[in-house]
Amino acid sequence: GEEVAQTPKHLVRGEGQKAKLYCAPIKGHSYVFWYQQVLKNEFKFLISFQNENVFDETGMPKERFSAKCLPNSPCSLEIQATKLEDSAVYFCASSPAGSTDTQYFGPGTRLTVL
Amino acid sequence: LAKTTQPISMDSYEGQEVNITCSHNNIATNDYITWYQQFPSQGPRFIIQGYKTKVTNEVASLFIPADRKSSTLSLPRVSLSDTAVYYCLVGLGAGSYQLTFGKGTKLSVIP
Numbered sequence: 001g002e003e004v005a006q007t008p009k010h011l012v013r014g015e016g017q018k019a020k021l022y023c024a025p026i027k028g029h030s031y032v033f034w035y036q037q038v039l040k041n042e043f044k045f046l047i048s049f050q051n052e053n054v055f056d057e058t059g060m061p062k063e064r065f066s067a068k069c070l071p072n073s074p075c076s077l078e079i080q081a082t083k084l085e086d087s088a089v090y091f092c093a094s095s096p097a098g099s100t101d102t103q104y105f106g107p108g109t110r111l112t113v114l
Numbered sequence: 115l116a117k118t119t120q121p122i123s124m125d126s127y128e129g130q131e132v133n134i135t136c137s138h139n140n141i142a143t144n145d146y147i148t149w150y151q152q153f154p155s156q157g158p159r160f161i162i163q164g165y166k167t168k169v170t171n172e173v174a175s176l177f178i179p180a181d182r183k184s185s186t187l188s189l190p191r192v193s194l195s196d197t198a199v200y201y202c203l204v205g206l207g208a209g210s211y212q213l214t215f216g217k218g219t220k221l222s223v224i225p
Binding site: 106 | 155156157158159160163199211212213214215217218220
């Protein structure tokens with residue numbers, strides 16, 4: 001597709017429950033990025049993929065967060081045992097290739113942990 | 115990564131030109147300057163990118179002085195639909211593999 005698609009739009013989980021978010025990058029884009037936006041403007045980089053390979057996972061809280069990008073499937077970000085502080089909007093972005101390419105963002109998934 | 119500083123908020127009347135300045139004193143030689151726009155409940159959207167001097171596209175202009183320690187995003191004749199948060203980013207190109215967003219500038223356009 002021509003836009004990055006993210007599902008679901010909203011997700012509500014009780015503390016300790018699992019949350020799984022999905023992202024379909026723009027067709028032909030090799031890179032996928034996940035960001036977390038907390039408190040309105042504060043963005044945090046989580047992880048990036050080059051095709052199905054993890055490219056940079058320096059931002060991932062590895063104990064509870066995991067992510068995959070498998071061929072012919074949407075990418076996913078999974079949070080095991082959610083905590084209150086995981087409440088945020090999670091954005092996925094994709095770019096064609098390389099560091100000089102624009103990143104195209106999806107509409108985000110708002111996760112609320114109660 | 116170079117740290118950026120921008121005003122937290124700005125107000126402007128419709129039809130005016132708006133200039134948002136970003137400071138990036140420790141910009142590296144290879145760094146590009148990129149601006150993104152974010153509307154409420156949407157993901158950020160690329161506006162413009164530059165390395166030095168002036169860049170113009172159909173949406174905005176970007177002015178970068180010779181020392182590259184600051185840059186100014188110029189939005190000509192803003193409308194209500196330009197109300198958004200504008201982020202200045204500094205790094206190796208628009209992608210930079212990972213983007214480092216600052217707090218951004220919330221622009222409010224008033225009728």
